[in-house]
């Protein structure tokens with residue numbers, strides 16, 4: 001099933017009106033179904049690495065996890081020899097998405113429809129009635145003589161594992177994962193995933209009624225946190241004059257928003273956490289029981305967007321991956337995997353779990369991101385001929401050492417145009 | 423369990439549902455004792471033994487902080503919610519402490535919108551007797567709903 005991808009036919013991208021580089025984004029980029037198909041093909045299925053999970057989710061031979069690359073269902077599997085494979089959850093026979101469990105442990109995959117049997121690496125091991133069925137000494141039916149098991153395995157994805165994180169690509173010619181990230185973003189990836197074993201703390205799943213790109217934009221937008229997320233400001237976790245940097249890869253597709261709180265707190269400082277308004281105190285200061293960790297090397301928050309499929313979160317002691325699963329142009333699923341490190345003390349684990357209250361679909365400073373994405377999408381649907389405006393900091397694309405800019409969004413759309421219009 | 427206690431327990435469940443549906447968020451922490459636990463957790467995490475919860479509060483103070491967040495800092499689309507809560511099942515009786523469970527469904531109605539099923543699951547509770555009547559020492563809210571429809575702002 002490793003057939004070459006069918007290229008989607010060119011569509012009149014000329015109907016999209018761009019102004020001032022990519023600082024005005026046509027609403028149609030968020031709701032045209034043909035564009036969406038082209039995005040899936042060009043960003044999720046070709047030439048890109050997509051996040052599929054953590055090694056820690058499949059620690060033992062035979063463990064598997066079902067997830068998605070773009071809109072396709074895939075299985076992240078650890079084979080008996082401990083090698084990691086990613087295969088498409090689509091039977092080579094008649095296409096059945098045979099694996100229904102979201103996780104488990106198996107020694108083989110068997111499609112329920114006609115019992116085709118696959119090894120954990122996707123090889124087809126056997127097909128019932130391959131050699132026909134004998135009746136009265138005569139063989140009836142069976143697969144053609146030239147049928148070879150080797151030709152009909154599950155579609156295998158190329159796999160990259162780094163720092164305990166697994167990425168996959170349907171494109172076996174894709175550049176290396178390291179080249180895909182580029183040196184500047186790889187540095188921040190390696191800062192978080194520095195080789196320590198990870199342990200999974202759990203999941204949150206939300207369905208956000210908006211185009212998937214809006215979530216990438218949200219985490220490339222340092223303009224909003226101090227304004228939308230009042231909680232951050234009230235409790236002193238965010239100030240627009242915090243020392244910060246906006247860093248992109250050479251193509252402008254990936255980015256890191258790096259910031260350092262002015263007075264990176266010690267426990268004792270934080271337990272007296274006083275706010276912006278001075279009068280506002282938490283009833284229970286443990287929400288902000290922040291303890292700096294040596295691996296931070298300075299920054300108290302680094303939010304990394306890897307295009308197109310994942311966001312890596314370090315916000316003080318809370319760390320997670322946030323996977324973007326597009327589903328039609330109208331919504332996307334957002335899957336949060338919170339984790340910790342093997343050397344975490346029980347207190348640190350507790351702290352990470354407590355600070356998780358700030359994030360996720362109900363989080364003090366994340367629930368509102370989903371809300372505003374939904375409201376943006378409402379307007380895009382209603383007014384497809386209009387456009388957004390991302391001109392904070394001008395109309396160019398360049399790294400900055402402040403957060404008063406929308407340059408990362410412009411960078412992402414510069415890349416989007418390059419890929420979509422070629 | 424005495425008839426009076428059974429009545430009071432049912433009343434607690436009903437009052438809680440009415441309070442969290444009423445928009446009077448300040449009344450929500452008052453259903454709990456000071457040293458309480460409120461956790462809203464996906465069934466997936468609960469069944470697999472993962473500790474992460476969507477919301478995890480360990481004191482009445484944290485509940486009050488959540489109320490402040492709902493009222494003052496969390497920007498959200500306003501909505502009504504409506505709980506339908508089943509009769510509690512008593513799992514265990516101890517001196518001054520009742521272990522009980524109940525099924526629930528919450529419907530959400532956004533302004534100008536249809537009413538939809540929002541969140542469905544069960545609560546695993548510990549209720550204690552105080553001078554002010556029965557209060558929750560612990561509410562573990564385990565939801566079946568595989569996808570949160572964008573966000574959860576108000577208490578379940």
Ligand code: FES
Nearest residue numbers: 091093094111114
């Ligand atoms: S569809 Fe899978 S075996 Fe026939």
Ligand SMILES: [Fe+2]
Nearest residue numbers: 225365366369
């Ligand atoms: Fe945000």
